[in-house]
Amino acid sequence: MHAVPVLDSNAIDPPASAPVRDLRRVPIHPDHWYPLAWSREVKRGKALGVHFAGDPIVLARTKSGKVFALEDRCAHRQVPLHAGVVDGESIRCGYHGWTYDCTGRCVDVPYLGRERLPNGVRAYPCREMHGLIFVFPGDAALAEERPLPALPSVADKAYKTRRFGREVKCHYSFMHENLMDMNHQFLHRRQMGQMRARSLGRRRGEDWVEVDYTFARMEGKQPVGEALVFGASKKEGDQNDKDVMTVRTGYPYQTLQIRSGDGTLVMDxxxxxxxxxAAQRTNRTFGLLSIRRPGIPFALDLAWPLLVWFTERIFKEDRWIVEREQEAHDKQGADWNHEVFPVINELRDLLRNCGGRTVIPIRQVSDTA
Known part of the structure; x- marks a missing residue:
């Protein structure tokens, strides 16, 4: 994969004249690994019902601690398997006791014996890593060649990691745009003060796009929460020892990294x-925020509650605004956005090109409005 050279992200691209399909009706591509639950949510000997794009999936943790994923229905009466019982290394339907192993094969029907077993249910490739349970909901034959996300900071003791997530009532593309476009800092003026983002440039590959930012304070006192994340604020025009933030969508994941002037990764x-x-108008976010520990022992641990409070406030404001964007789209019946920031236009192209080939039916969209 080859990257496009760095471009001036402060320029304004001319509007595209060719019609394009509505990004808000492009389904996410299923041929990737997606976390569907936190490890702590699936206890040993228990099952949990989850969803991916309308498809019900049951996650079960066996007696040995292994987690597996099946379609959440019994082949008999179609009732949800998550309401059943995890029995050893299998799961039994709570209605008639039909039993399925981790491959989805029906291994026992109590009143038929083992000689006349019916068909089973679909099994999904499943992996557990860094406190997350990942499932591959697409073509299972591709699971081995599609890598799980690399999360080196989470396993590094030099960092302290916060795991967070919420349900947000919007299409996933609004979330990608919100994080990548740091020009929306005015939304967070109560938390961030008079911070100003400056785009340094953008780059793009076949399945990724990224942009670099620096930040400067225009006026006013720096909020404590902001100082924990960004460090001491710089004055406008200060070119020395800049912190650089890089926001990247590497489909379907997104990352935000802050590096200090000497290149040290301070936030990941x-x-x-x-x-x-099914309409993909509600998503569940799964986030891992890693902060590098300072030289003073336990300083970050003492400040952690304040950092949690600060990031929760930021996320609450972001969630509110993207849900308003979704409401506007559904009311208007189309995307009326007039976007002028080049990196967001490139991001939209990327999400269209990497997304699923089908289109979310208008009926499903209107049903959720």
């Missing part, structure tokens, strides 16, 4: 937005 965010419903 990994996040993904998993559609829950």
């Amino acid at each position: 965010l990994w996040i993904v937005y998993v559609p829950l419903d």
Whole structure:
């Protein structure tokens, strides 16, 4: 994969004249690994019902601690398997006791014996890593060749990691745009003060796009929460020892990294937005925020509650605004956006090109409006 050279991200691209399909009706591509639950949500000997883009999936943790994923229905009466019982290394339907192993094969029907077993249910490739349970909801034959996301900071003791997530009532593309476009800092003026983002340039490959930013304070006192994330603020025009933020969508995941002037990675965010419903108008975010520990022992641990409070406030404001964007789209019946920031236009092209080939039916969209 070859990157496009760095371009001036402060320029304004001319509007495209050719019609393009509505990004908000492009489904996320299923041929990737998606987290569907936190490890702590699936207890040993228990099952959990989850969804991916409208498809019900059951996650079960066996007696040995292994997690597996099946379509969440019994082949008999179609009732949800997550309401059943995890029995050893299998799961039994709570209605008639039909039993399925981790491959989805029906291994026992109590009143038929083992000689006349019916067909089973679909099994999904499933992996557990860094406190997340990943499922491959697409073509299972591709699972081995599609890598799980690399999360080196989470395993590095030099960093302290926060795991967070919420349901957000919008198409996943609004979430990608919100994080990548740091020009929206005015939304966070109560938390961030008079911070100003300056785009340094953008780059693009076949399945990724990224942009670099620096930040400067225009006026006013720096909020404590902001100082924990960005460090001491710089004055406008200060070119020395800049912190550089790089936001990247590497489909379907997104990252935000802040590096100090000497290149040290001081903050590392990994996040993904998993559609829950068939219309893909509600997603569940799964985020891992890693902060590098300072030289003073336990300083970050003492400041952690304040950092959690600060990031929760930022996320709450972001969630509110993207849900308003979704409401406007559904009311208007189309995307009336007039976007002038080049990196967002490139991001939209990327999400269209990497997304699923089908189109979310208008009926499904209107049903959720």
